[in-house]
Amino acid sequence: MRVRGASLWSLAQLFTSALLVAFLLLPIVGLVATLSWEELIGGLRNPLLIPALRLSLITTASSLSIVVILGTLLAWRIARVPGRISRWMEAIAQVPAVIPPAVAGVGLLLAFGRRGLFGAWLSAHGLGLSFTTPAVVMAEAFVSAPFFVQAAIASFRRVDENLLVVASTLGASPFRVFLRVAVPLSAPGLIGGAAMSWARSLGEFGATLLFAGNLTGRTQTLPLAVYTAMESDLRGAQALSLVMVAVAFAVLLLLRRFAPGAPAAAMQVDRA
């Protein structure tokens, strides 16, 4: 009986696992398999592609730089200075990951939009943000920051405290301890977190649409171009989608090549 029970269990497990994997895989297969070469080439000629690709690369590179630089410093503080302020900072840094992107867009608009909290002040200083390229960067940074910050906190917490103490006793200033000991030792986690964060901002749609709009060449990133193309040209949208998939895969492969531990380290967010 036990053997039969066990084999039933493993069969059920195999079946449900296969079901989920198939469900996760089929949309990708659909994207690739239902498009002929001619249709792909035709779709790649879509006038929305080049401006959107260019804008996506520029804005995600900008948002990633902001998130990595500020996020690393924030994560280091949270990991090293225990206390209520750090706990609050950590909780707040997680909020964008759980609120819907559309809500994030409304929030950004109400904070930095023309009639938002700081909008009037910003406009008065010639810094009107909504519906501009910087607004795209802000939307991407907002939604993607939690992914990096969480991974960075987790990897900083895994650094052996003795190494930091010893570095200090060897005369290293707190900044040098951070730069020469903590950052190199956390590098796999930081790189993995940066990759997750970048992927999130490449795919960012809702907050961008509401806060930055959908203006070709200025605020229309690849996901928005896919959405726009869908209205008139399904194959065009499909070709644009494939470009995004290709870009994302290229980054993942590069990461595996140059930072083998990084994707795994980024997934260990909750362990710390």
Add this chain to the structure above:
Amino acid sequence: MLELRVARKVGRIDLRVDFSVGRETVLIAGPNGAGKTSLLRLLLGVVEPESGRIALDGRLLFDAEARVDVPVEQRRLGYLPQDYALFPHLDVLQNVTFGLLALGRTERVRRATGWLERLGAAQLSRRSPGELSGGERQRVALARALAREPQALLLDEPFASLDAVARRDLRAALRGWLAEWQLPALIVSHDAADAVLGDRIFVLEAGRVIQRGTIDELRRAPASDFVAELFAATEPRAP
């Protein structure tokens, strides 16, 4: 001379100690949870005492009343934690030069190599810490601490992570080195065999030094069961 009079509650231990260490080696012995490692952390400046005063060769490191609290990196204390804490992303030579930033590059390497040679670890300089045995790690960690010419040396359970043979060899070697260097040295240990390293032994229990003296004095009149048991198994120290 290292002078220390500090008090601080650390978890459940109410640590209150008052002693001074000249150019000698003092073994801080005590059961687990007596506050030995906390004591080192107070000295290092990682944890701030609630009250008291710490001075090293007349230089004030901490004074609660005068509001002096010299940061860790300026205390000039050499520190070896239990696992030696070699930087895993740097090779042996880079580990030893880490603390020599103030020197020029050539001088840095010369000084580091000199210390590695003195500790019998020169052949390891291009190796990664992950490839070293426990004993080799300890030699490298000592070289790294001493290359900065610290004014005192703090060792936390220096032999805990070594096997019996390496432990015996290194204990003998360390005894010789300490005699040569003439630095105030504090060695934290709960292993009676380490007693041979100390010119004096301070017994720490529940945050207080309950007895201090040479190994023979402690063996003759142990102040607690812990002390009696600790030295029951050891041989009288050779004259």
